[in-house]
Amino acid sequence: MTVVNEIRKGFYLDSVALMRIxxxxxxxxxxxxxxxxxxxxxxxxxxxxxxVLNAIGExxxxxDLIIAVRAKTEAAAKACLVxxxxxxxxxxxxxxxxxxxxxxxxxxxxxxxDLSVALISVPGAFAAAEALKAIRAGLDVMIFSDNVxxxxxxxxxxxxxxxxxxxxxxxxxxxIIGGVPLAFANVVPRGDIGIIGASxxxxxxxxxxxxxxxxxxxxxxxxxxxxLKADVGGITTLxxxxxxxxxxxxxxxxxxxxxxxxxxxxxxxxxxxxxAKPFTICFLGGDGKGMPGNAKAAVTLKQAAEVAxxxxxxxxxxxxxxxxxxxxGAKVLRGLYSGGTLCAEAQxxxxxxxxxxxxxxxxxxxxxxxNLSAVHSLIDLGDDEFTRGRPHPMIEPVVRDAPLIEAxxxxxxxxxxxxxxxxxGGHADPAGHLAKVLASHGVKGGPAIIASVTGTSxxxxxxxxxxxxxxxxxxxxxxxxxxxxxxxxxxxKS
Amino acid sequence: MSAEARDKDQVANGxxxxxxxxxxxxxxxxxxxxxxxxxxxxxxQVEWAPPAGGNAKLAALLAKLGS
Numbered sequence: 001m002t003v004v005n006e007i008r009k010g011f012y013l014d015s016v017a018l019m020r021i022x023x024x025x026x027x028x029x030x031x032x033x034x035x036x037x038x039x040x041x042x043x044x045x046x047x048x049x050x051x052v053l054n055a056i057g058e059x060x061x062x063x064d065l066i067i068a069v070r071a072k073t074e075a076a077a078k079a080c081l082v083x084x085x086x087x088x089x090x091x092x093x094x095x096x097x098x099x100x101x102x103x104x105x106x107x108x109x110x111x112x113x114d115l116s117v118a119l120i121s122v123p124g125a126f127a128a129a130e131a132l133k134a135i136r137a138g139l140d141v142m143i144f145s146d147n148v149x150x151x152x153x154x155x156x157x158x159x160x161x162x163x164x165x166x167x168x169x170x171x172x173x174x175x176i177i178g179g180v181p182l183a184f185a186n187v188v189p190r191g192d193i194g195i196i197g198a199s200x201x202x203x204x205x206x207x208x209x210x211x212x213x214x215x216x217x218x219x220x221x222x223x224x225x226x227x228l229k230a231d232v233g234g235i236t237t238l239x240x241x242x243x244x245x246x247x248x249x250x251x252x253x254x255x256x257x258x259x260x261x262x263x264x265x266x267x268x269x270x271x272x273x274x275x276a277k278p279f280t281i282c283f284l285g286g287d288g289k290g291m292p293g294n295a296k297a298a299v300t301l302k303q304a305a306e307v308a309x310x311x312x313x314x315x316x317x318x319x320x321x322x323x324x325x326x327x328x329g330a331k332v333l334r335g336l337y338s339g340g341t342l343c344a345e346a347q348x349x350x351x352x353x354x355x356x357x358x359x360x361x362x363x364x365x366x367x368x369x370x371n372l373s374a375v376h377s378l379i380d381l382g383d384d385e386f387t388r389g390r391p392h393p394m395i396e397p398v399v400r401d402a403p404l405i406e407a408x409x410x411x412x413x414x415x416x417x418x419x420x421x422x423x424x425g426g427h428a429d430p431a432g433h434l435a436k437v438l439a440s441h442g443v444k445g446g447p448a449i450i451a452s453v454t455g456t457s458x459x460x461x462x463x464x465x466x467x468x469x470x471x472x473x474x475x476x477x478x479x480x481x482x483x484x485x486x487x488x489x490x491x492x493k494s
Numbered sequence: 495m496s497a498e499a500r501d502k503d504q505v506a507n508g509x510x511x512x513x514x515x516x517x518x519x520x521x522x523x524x525x526x527x528x529x530x531x532x533x534x535x536x537x538x539q540v541e542w543a544p545p546a547g548g549n550a551k552l553a554a555l556l557a558k559l560g561s
Contacts, residue, residue, distance in 0.1 A: 012543045014523045039548075063548010101541035108519045108538040115538065116514040121522030122542055125550035129557035130521050130542075136560065140511040144522065152554065166511050180516040180535050183526055219512055247512050395525075424529045460529075 001032065003070045004077040005057035006084075011065040012038065013088065014121070016391050018065075021087045028083060030076035031069060036084065038123060039064040042147075046390075062125060105133050119182055120169075121145055127170060128152035135165040142222065143169030144183050146384065150231050153224070157235040166239050172222035173200025173425075176207065184394060184425035187458030191216020193308050194250035196240045198223050198257035201339025201421060202284070202301055204454050205481055206254060209305035211456045212479075213313055218250040219243075228260030234268055241268070245275045253279050254308050256301065258344065259286035259364065269295070280307040284344045285363035299352075301345050302482035313480065326414030326491045327447040333492045334407040334447075335359075335378030335417040335485075336400050338393035339454065342419045342481045343380040349485035350376060353493060360385065373412040376492065379403065394426045397433040404434075405441045415448045417488045419481055422455025422466060431466040435473035442474065448491055449475045452484040 013021075018036040026034040033052050037043040039060030047053040052068040060066045067084050071077035102108040109115055118134035120127050124147030131141045141160070148170035160167045168175055174197065175182040179190050184200050188211040195217060197203035203220045210217060221240040228234050237255070244250045253275070260268060260283065272279050273292035281288075281295050282304035288297030298304035306313050333350070337343035340361055347363045358367045361380045369377055380386075381393045381400055393399035400418075407413050420430050427433065431453070438449065451470055455463045470477050478484035517536040520527035527539040546552035 010543060010548060016523060016525065038544075061548045062550060063544035063546075101539055103541050103543070105519060105521065105540065108540050112517055112519070112536060112538050114515070114517055115519045116509075116517045117511070117519070119518050119520045119522070119526055121520075121526065123544070126544055126553055129545070129550075129553045132554075132557045134519070139519070144526075164510070177511060177516050180530070180533070182516075182518070182530075221511075243510060243512050424533075425526065 001070065001072060002074050002077050003052055003054045003068070004074075004081060005052075005054045005069070006067040006081055007039070007056060007060050008065040008067070008088070010063050011088075012063070013065065016395055019391055019396060021084060024087060025069070025080050025084050028076070028080050030072040031080050032072065033070045034080060034084075035066075035068050036088075037066050037068075038062065039066050040123060040125065062123070105130065105137060109137060115139055117142060117177065117182070119144065121183070124148045124170065128156050131156055131167060132159070135160045135163055135167065138165070140166045141168065142172055142175055142182055143167065143224065144172060145169070146171040146387075150226060153226060154232055157232060161235055161239065166221070166243070167236055168222045169224040171226070172224045174203045174220065175222045176203075176217055176220040178219065181424045184421070184423055185220070186211070186423035186454070186456050187460075188456055189216035190218065190249075192218055192249060192251040193254060194218045194244040194247065194252070195220040195254045195256065196223060196237055196244065197221070197255070198225050198227055198237070199341035201419070201454065202256040202282070202341035204339070204421060204423060205301040205342060205345070206256060206282075206305045206308070208454050208456050209302060209313055209480055210309055213305065213309040213311065215309045218247060223257075225258075228257050228264045228268070230261035230264060234260065234264040237268055238271055241271050241275070245277060251277060252308055253277055254282065254304055255279065256282045256284070256304060256341070259283045265290070280304050284341065285348060285365070300348060300482045301341065302480045325448065325494070327411070328445060330412050330414035330447065331492065332373065332412050333376040333415045333417060333488050334372065334410070334413045335488075336403050336407065337378065337380050337419050338382050338397070338400065339419050339421050340380045340382050342421075342454070343378050345481055346378050346417060346485035346488075349482050350378075350489050353489040355489055355492065373410055378417070394421050394430075397427050397430045400434075401437050404437055408438075408441050408443055408446055413447045415450060415488045415491050417484060418449070418451040418475075419484075420451055420453045420455075420466060420470065422453060422459040422461045422463065424460065426461070429461060429466075431461075431469040431473075434475070435469050438473045438475070448488075450478060450484050450488050450491075451475050452478045452481045454481065
């Protein structure tokens with residue numbers, strides 16, 4: 001066995017592209033493990049744990065690319081490095097129709113002077129610096145990157161507020177501005193409901209349910225997961241409130257977030273009270289108290305959509321809900337989520353059924369993960385611990401494969417609960433991928449598999465086709481995540 | 495109006511996220527630009543590399559100094 005590392009100084013390729021190359025070279029003969037990663041401390045730790053890092057890779061800086069290979073023979077390792085180099089040096093597909101790409105924001109502005117939004121998804125350590133340049137150049141900003149230090153977020157948002165620019169994020173997965181989906185977002189009709197969301201999948205689920213109810217979205221503004229924490233003080237949420245309140249196309253505003261810090265909640269609700277527009281407020285896991293007269297609290301994402309459209313969504317079923325049974329003799333539920341807020345919503349629904357739940361992202365009242373075979377556990381596979389150095393499971397559904405295969409084989413698991421999230425930004429065929437895993441690892445008499453599809457007929461993947469693929473693979477598809485969690489709860493209680 | 499004057503004008507007139515036409519500079523994941531382009535949303539992809547030789551602290555400082 002031999003471990004070989006190579007470094008490319010000052011080389012950057014996004015994590016999706018790197019994972020694609022990693023996967024291609026690891027399939028070569030006599031290669032045990034291989035990885036291509038930017039040399040951040042977190043990535044080096046991952047490579048170290050995988051047993052592919054040697055002294056050369058240890059010396060890489062965060063701006064360097066590490067090519068790390070563990071092979072049965074020296075010759076195989078060398079062949080692997082040659083192949084990696086050729087894939088890295090292959091002419092890059094140009095996007096946006098431009099053969100030439102600017103290397104800086106300044107050069108990009110020279111090419112398109114009336115740029116309005118910077119969409120930033122570079123490694124977190126560098127994201128705030130790029131965002132600062134953008135707000136100073138008069139752009140609004142969406143920071144998709146996570147792992148941005150909170151003090152940088154505060155500083156950036158304070159300066160942006162002074163400049164009258166909006167910073168969505170960091171860790172902002174979803175926005176829809178004037179009908180344009182940015183990053184992970186669904187194709188929903190234009191309408192009069194505005195959404196402000198600290199969570200990407202929360203916005204996605206609500207906007208899709210609004211669309212299915214025949215209504216539409218004016219704008220959906222992401223704030224980033226930390227905006228309503230005390231450190232940041234809700235700067236973006238409050239600015240987004242001002243924008244949507246003044247927007248003539250918006251008649252109803254939905255706010256979705258985890259429960260904010262007490263003083264931030266007060267400030268947000270005080271601002272809501274000043275508006276003449278009606279609000280739906282979904283602080284997932286919160287107590288719903290203290291709502292001003294023009295606001296209604298919603299317990300789940302589904303309920304938030306229902307309040308916003310003014311009618312129940314029941315009966316909007318995609319697939320009939322057959323009577324389901326879980327695996328015989330098994331007792332626990334395993335949720336394997338790609339969307340963090342969908343995972344939170346499921347916990348709330350299960351708690352509503354007096355079920356004790358555990359999660360790596362526990363809502364109030366839930367516990368942290370313990371023995372997965374003994375307790376109901378809902379896992380957010382998009383959380384930092386799973387995404388360090390690799391793409392989010394909504395981009396790369398392979399991230400869910402190992403935990404899914406484990407759950408299928410675990411005789412204590414009665415029900416597996418999952419989310420399939422469609423839309424721009426996401427994988428081209430998440431249902432097809434899942435169906436393949438189920439076909440090769442599903443077991444006779446295994447657990448009931450329940451899912452919901454967050455998506456619309458306008459999404460690139462197509463809601464109907466994705467749903468049909470899941471049903472054909474034996475998955476029970478519910479019309480919303482809340483409905484899926486509800487059905488799962490009924491099964492484990494029966 | 496020159497590009498620079500127009501930019502200044504836009505900022506001075508308080509054009510905001512919801513009132514301006516969406517024109518995107520994408521700094522990072524290629525696929526976001528590709529998808530916007532497919533929807534005919536104007537987008538420029540930046541060929542990004544870690545600035546300041548990959549030193550994040552220095553990059554933050556340089557951004558603050560406006561370089």
